[in-house]
Amino acid sequence: MTLKKTLFIKGFLLVDRNTRLLLYQRFFNGFLKIYLSDFTKKFLWGIIHFMFNLRCFLDRI
Structure with missing residues (x-):
């Protein structure tokens, strides 16, 4: 994991070196709160939980 400076968000984002996917959990939670x-x-x-439970139920059948 590395830190990258962002221009559009104040702060840093964690970036996975292998997949180069940005991990937005911290900023997404802040977005939801605001x-x-x-x-x-x-x-x-x-x-979300209904769909997850339905999927688990259908996998068992």
């Missing part, structure tokens, strides 16, 4: 309401976050959380 721009989404509590209802929207709970609604998205419900959809």
